[in-house]
Amino acid sequence: MTKKPIYSLWIMALAACAAMWATSCINDDFTTSPSDVLSFSVDSVKFDTVITAIGTPTKQFVVYNRSKKQVNISSIKIESNDGTGAHFYLNVDGVKGDELHDIAIRGEDSIFVFVESVVDAKGVDEPFEVKDRIEFVTNGVTQTLVVTAWGQDVNVLADATISKSTTFNDKKPYLIYDTLRVAKGATLTLAPGTRMLFHDKAALKVEGKLLAKGSREQPIEFRGDRLDHVVGMFSFDIMSGQWGGVFIEPGSTGNEMSYVNMRGSKEGIIVVGNNPIVRSLHLFNCVLRNSSSTVLMAVNARVEAEGTELSDAASSIFAVLAGRVHFVNCTLANYYLFAAIDGPIMAVFIQDEEKKLEPLRAQFDNCIFYGNIEELNIGEFTGYDIYFRNCLFKSRGSDDDNFINCKWEADPKFFTEREKYIFDYRLRNTSDAIAAGNRSLCPESARYDRYGQDRWARDGIDIGAYVWVPQSE
DSSP: OTHHHHHHHHHHHHHHHHHHHHHHTSOOOBOOOTTOOEEESOSEEEEEEEETTSBOOOEEEEEEEOSSSBEEEEEEEEEESSSSOOOEEEEETTEEESEEEEEEEOTTOEEEEEEEEBOOOOSOSSOEEEEEEEEEEETTEEEEEEEEEEEEOOEEEESOEEOSOEEEOOSSOEEEESEEEEOTTOEEEEOTTOEEEEOTTOEEEESSEEEEEOOSSSOEEEEESOOSEEETTEEGGGOOOSBOEEEEOTTOOOEEEESEEEESBSSOEEEEOSOTTSEEEEEESOEEEEESSOSEEEESOEEEEESOEEEEESSOSEEEESSEEEEESOEEEEOOOSSOOOSOSEEEEOSOTTOOSOOOEEEEESOEEEESSOSBSOSOOTTSSEEEESOEESSOOOOOSSEESOBOSOOOOBSOBGGGTBOOOOBOTTOTTTTOSOGGGSOGGGSBOTTOOBTTSSSSOOSSSSOOOOOOO
């Protein structure tokens, strides 16, 4: 019994000796040799395009000391590349500035360096490059990393109201904070090429009228204000829920969106009408995609669309309650990436529960309904004024009075590769949508797709928003 405490004391003594021995292996001397310089985890620091006057995300890299001895970095500083002063600043060990001194790194150890910037506006339309150098001086040796960013000037609109008819035609983007309202009686016209950037939760609410008339050469953009990358090569374009959405209020009619590329919102477009006889919204050759709820919702409204892609949503791509709907050569597809999808591709509510609205009247011609979820929440529309003509479905089914000349258990063979974040809803050579449509259902106004391809160029018309273009093997 008396030997156990002695044995324990020997173990404690040995542990203490081991700790002293390990500590003695760390060389606290500083090397002054010019050959003992730094290594870096990157060869340059690159920021994406950032909005001027708004701070950039933080970039970081690692500085290594490969020597067994400590090394003293006598200075780390930002040097202007154009003589106008430093555009970036550093943070090392909790100390921030554009010039830091006497930073020690222990032997065979490393430190993190953080880089940020607020890029000043230059009053120009296009993005411009900002470039500086980070200089490290160690043992009299200077080492340099180049740091670059692209700045984008913007027109800032914070909780603004368009009270009279206005045209946005500036080549610089419009940055929206809070809500941009189009008042009753006013029209907001967006010229071709207009870029609308929405900050977190910002939205567009239309009580008057929106005329977003882009072109094939100059589409209009609705997107979040993060212009950088989430990680690696993947930009914030793949992320939903970055901003609020577009809300077309009751009484707003005659809204037009053509060649609009809208993505990354929370609510998509919500259209609420009070008279479905009058058209609330017309979509032409648009792309509406990547919403954290629905891409498009219509309530007691008249909505028409041609050549439009509606894709990728956490809920239904299109939800409709009552009203009147007509889609021609549209693609409704859902391969949403960031959550389990909780609704069909199209959720149809024919009439409100209290039956105060007229039942839905809808027609879908030459349209694709496809994805990794069921297409419709209703399988039979007998007795209702709802028709699918020459449409393509993934599901097994058969034609009847409401489904006419449809393609069942078919595959459009999109170029989409979900696991690689590629969401391209054009058609491959083996697509079942090729030449499966009905040309008589496609009006002259919808003859050309968003890429300028002619739907009428061949004998058979393709189903969906995009004309098949043959690809080489």
